[in-house]
Each structure stands twice: as C-alpha cells, then as structure tokens.
Amino acid sequence: MMAFILPIKTESDYDRALERISDLMKSEDQESLDELDILTILVEAYEQGHYPIPLPDPVDAILFRMEQQNLTPADLEASIGNSKQVSDVLSRKRPLTLKMIRALNANLGISAEILIGNSTTPISNDT
CATH class of the missing domain: 1.10.12 (Lyase 2-enoyl-coa Hydratase; Chain  A, domain 2)
Known part of the structure; x- marks a missing residue:
C-alpha cells in the first residue's frame, strides 16, 4: 500500500x-x-x-561548448567576428553583443538565457 x-x-x-x-x-x-x-x-x-542552480558564466559556457565539440577559436569567427574579437570575448575583454548572442545560440546551440543571464561583463548592442 x-x-x-x-x-x-x-x-x-x-x-x-x-x-x-x-x-x-x-x-x-x-x-x-x-x-x-x-x-x-x-x-x-x-x-x-x-537550492537554485545559478546560470553559468557566458564565456565559460562558450568554452565548455568548444570543448564538447572540439572547436577552436577560429571556429567561433562565424558567430563572434574576426580572430581579435573572438580572443577579446574569450578573455573577457569584450562583451557579447546581441548579434553575437544570436549567432552563438543559432550556431552552437547555447541558450540565449545563459549568454545573457549571468554575464559579468555588460552586453553591448554594438555589432
């Protein structure tokens, strides 16, 4: 029973x-x-x-996805921009733009909520 x-x-x-x-x-x-x-x-x-689980840091999420899919920084150029922009984003020197967030979401399947939600750097409207 x-x-x-x-x-x-x-x-x-x-x-x-x-x-x-x-x-x-x-x-x-x-x-x-x-x-x-x-x-x-x-x-x-x-x-x-x-016990809510906080969203991961956007850059950490990108790095994790890169590791999962065996991607190199050059593979991110289609989503982020030239190699300098990719380097700046991955080193947290440059914030993600709305255009980058949309592209990373579409190309790598990273949730937009993660890319926006817990950012330690501001999100730029620039392209």
Whole structure:
C-alpha cells in the first residue's frame, strides 16, 4: 500500500523524502515505483525553490561548448567576428553583443538565457 504522501515544506520534510526515495530505489513493485515518481517530483520542486542552480558564466559556457565539440577559436569567427574579437570575448575583454548572442545560440546551440543571464561583463548592442 502506497504511503500517504505529504508536500515538502521544510528541510525536515525534504530530508524525510530523500530517505524514503533511497528506500524506494531498491523496490521493483509498481506501487513503490509510482511513489518514487511522485516523491521525486516533489523533491525537485523543493530543490528548485530552495537550492537554485545559478546560470553559468557566458564565456565559460562558450568554452565548455568548444570543448564538447572540439572547436577552436577560429571556429567561433562565424558567430563572434574576426580572430581579435573572438580572443577579446574569450578573455573577457569584450562583451557579447546581441548579434553575437544570436549567432552563438543559432550556431552552437547555447541558450540565449545563459549568454545573457549571468554575464559579468555588460552586453553591448554594438555589432
């Protein structure tokens, strides 16, 4: 029989839910797996409200994508501009422009929210 599931409102509720999830991970019956699904959703909602994950720095996101796709700075010229502009952006000497953000989003699939959201340098409207 499925346990009575309560909302997670406090850190104590959260800890209790994590313990229950740990126990349910060993189960194979459908009722336990259903309870696990529900508790996982509740825990995720609690974590989003209480432990938000900050967006990565835009340059760090670009560098990460470069590493993932084995790209060189020259590969970024189509999105950012000439080699000097690419170098300046990657060394944080030049802010991303709206045009660069759009191109990086389209060409590399980096979220515009990440490219805009947590920038330590201002975003320029220049091209």
